Amino acid sequence: MPLKDTIVRDTSPARVRRTHRKGSEHLVSANESADAAATPVRYVCLPGCRFTGSTLLGSLLNEHPDCASVGAATGLIRRTDLSTYRCSCGELFRTCAFWNHIEARTRALGHPVNVFETNFWNTHLRLSRHHVANALLARSLKSGPLNRIRDAVVSIVPGARAAVTRMGWNTWSLASAVLERTGKTVFVDTARDHQRPKYLSRLPMLDVKVIHLVRDPRGNSASIMKHTGVDVATAARQWAHANVEAARVRRYLPQESWLSLHYEALCADPAGVMERISEFLGIGPPRMQHGFRDSVSHIIGNKMRMKGLGEIQEDLSWQTSLGDAEVSTIARIAGPTSRNMGYVWP
Numbered sequence: 001m002p003l004k005d006t007i008v009r010d011t012s013p014a015r016v017r018r019t020h021r022k023g024s025e026h027l028v029s030a031n032e033s034a035d036a037a038a039t040p041v042r043y044v045c046l047p048g049c050r051f052t053g054s055t056l057l058g059s060l061l062n063e064h065p066d067c068a069s070v071g072a073a074t075g076l077i078r079r080t081d082l083s084t085y086r087c088s089c090g091e092l093f094r095t096c097a098f099w100n101h102i103e104a105r106t107r108a109l110g111h112p113v114n115v116f117e118t119n120f121w122n123t124h125l126r127l128s129r130h131h132v133a134n135a136l137l138a139r140s141l142k143s144g145p146l147n148r149i150r151d152a153v154v155s156i157v158p159g160a161r162a163a164v165t166r167m168g169w170n171t172w173s174l175a176s177a178v179l180e181r182t183g184k185t186v187f188v189d190t191a192r193d194h195q196r197p198k199y200l201s202r203l204p205m206l207d208v209k210v211i212h213l214v215r216d217p218r219g220n221s222a223s224i225m226k227h228t229g230v231d232v233a234t235a236a237r238q239w240a241h242a243n244v245e246a247a248r249v250r251r252y253l254p255q256e257s258w259l260s261l262h263y264e265a266l267c268a269d270p271a272g273v274m275e276r277i278s279e280f281l282g283i284g285p286p287r288m289q290h291g292f293r294d295s296v297s298h299i300i301g302n303k304m305r306m307k308g309l310g311e312i313q314e315d316l317s318w319q320t321s322l323g324d325a326e327v328s329t330i331a332r333i334a335g336p337t338s339r340n341m342g343y344v345w346p
């Protein structure tokens with residue numbers, strides 16, 4: 001039985017239970033939830049490798065009159081120190097009026113999102129608190145057929161089904177609150193989680209499209225090494241794994257809902273690529289005349305979010321930071337995937 005069918009059926013009883021348990025405030029939210037399933041929220045995922053330029057793309061899209069991005073919709077990582085962490089608007093995250101509004105509004109929508117907590121929000125799918133069990137239940141098993149068998153088994157486990165539905169409604173609630181507050185119509189989630197589009201695209205309250213942003217494995221590996229301190233082989237393996245897994249998820253979405261994009265193309269012609277993306281999303285033309293960051297944003301994520309975006313330039317520092325042996329290692333590990341992703345190297 002397809003997981004989507006299972007989840008659709010599972011959603012209604014959950015809404016009814018919630019309504020009865022929590023009173024009239026939730027009756028309103030249940031009705032809103034029913035409306036939401038009838039008119040799904042337009043939602044864009046950006047799966048792929050880290051340090052690919054997704055924060056840049058998310059910030060660019062946030063400048064579009066129809067798109068809103070707050071960074072990764074899965075929230076803040078565990079080591080975030082909320083006593084000092086700042087929103088991209090410059091305010092302390094905890095006191096930012098935007099985020100306080102979003103927190104309150106998701107509560108009013110009947111699916112509160114714990115935005116002031118770290119180690120991910122409840123918009124992130126966890127099927128078990130134990131790392132290994134969660135990986136076996138919810139993450140890729142690195143094989144399409146194995147994933148399908150596992151998913152079929154997990155889909156008939158009521159607890160797992162309910163967790164996916166709950167995560168879906170929380171994600172819907174966050175996106176709805178952000179779109180309502182910003183007056184925009186398309187929510188852009190820069191989470192690199194390659195499994196996320198698979199789960200979200202099966203849910204009736206979201207209308208999911210994917211932009212798979214890929215960066216040349218040499219530049220991407222060098223960036224991973226610089227930011228995380230891993231060796232070149234590890235970085236190249238991370239690149240290959242993230243992109244292979246993102247591409248594997250493609251089969252779960254209609255062809256017209258998937259766009260593959262190179263980071264280098266985005267840097268070479270941001271205006272042209274933004275037009276392509278606007279066509280793909282079926283929205284109006286982008287607003288790019290005066291450069292970026294002419295409005296206030298409330299984005300979480302890496303340091304890129306705090307920089308002005310007036311100049312977009314391809315990061316080519318790998319050309320000097322990587323030695324010949326390192327480039328050979330990347331070619332050996334990531335070469336075949338690089339070719340599959342449309343690169344002419346190696």
Ligand SMILES: [Zn+2]
Pocket residue numbers: 087088089090091096097098099297298299
């Ligand atoms: Zn803010």
